[in-house]
Amino acid sequence: MAADAGVTLGVLLGGLAIKYTGVTWIDPLLGLVIVIVIVIVIVYGAWGLLSDSIKLAHDAVPEGINLEEVKEFLENIEGVDNVHDLHIWAMSTTETALTAHLVMPGGYKDQLLYDIREKLHEEYEITHTTLQVEREWSDEQYQPYKNE
Numbered sequence: 841m842a843a844d845a846g847v848t849l850g851v852l853l854g855g856l857a858i859k860y861t862g863v864t865w866i867d868p869l870l871g872l873v874i875v876i877v878i879v880i881v882i883v884y885g886a887w888g889l890l891s892d893s894i895k896l897a898h899d900a901v902p903e904g905i906n907l908e909e910v911k912e913f914l915e916n917i918e919g920v921d922n923v924h925d926l927h928i929w930a931m932s933t934t935e936t937a938l939t940a941h942l943v944m945p946g947g948y949k950d951q952l953l954y955d956i957r958e959k960l961h962e963e964y965e966i967t968h969t970t971l972q973v974e975r976e977w978s979d980e981q982y983q984p985y986k987n988e
């Protein structure tokens with residue numbers, strides 16, 4: 841709306857300027873200036889979305905989330921000896937998912953999973969959390985866990 845009004849105003853002023861000065865190249869110059877301004881506005885407006893889309897396409901950890909920080913948070917939970925297979929990715933430009941394996945030799949209560957999920961939502965805006973709890977680190981692709 842503001843852009844339309846701006847263009848109309850520009851054309852009007854251009855017309856008046858030509859009428860009073862007789863300089864006719866004001867018209868094409870004005871057209872060029874308007875086009876350049878419109879392109880700048882569009883590129884500026886679309887840049888954020890484009891940037892988010894590129895990151896999404898590359899499965900990148902979303903902006904504002906530090907993977908190491910989240911890993912540390914999970915590792916510091918009482919009863920958690922190890923965190924592995926931690927993945928954080930954007931499901932869309934507004935939704936973030938997390939999956940992780942937590943090694944908890946002493947077991948856990950379901951409430952803990954809900955608490956972790958809440959905390960991840962509050963602190964990191966992670967809205968889809970999937971946790972796998974393991975009594976011991978038994979995944980074949982990993983070295984056995986040693987607590988030293």
Ligand SMILES: [Zn+2]
Binds near residue numbers: 974979
């Ligand atoms: Zn595992």
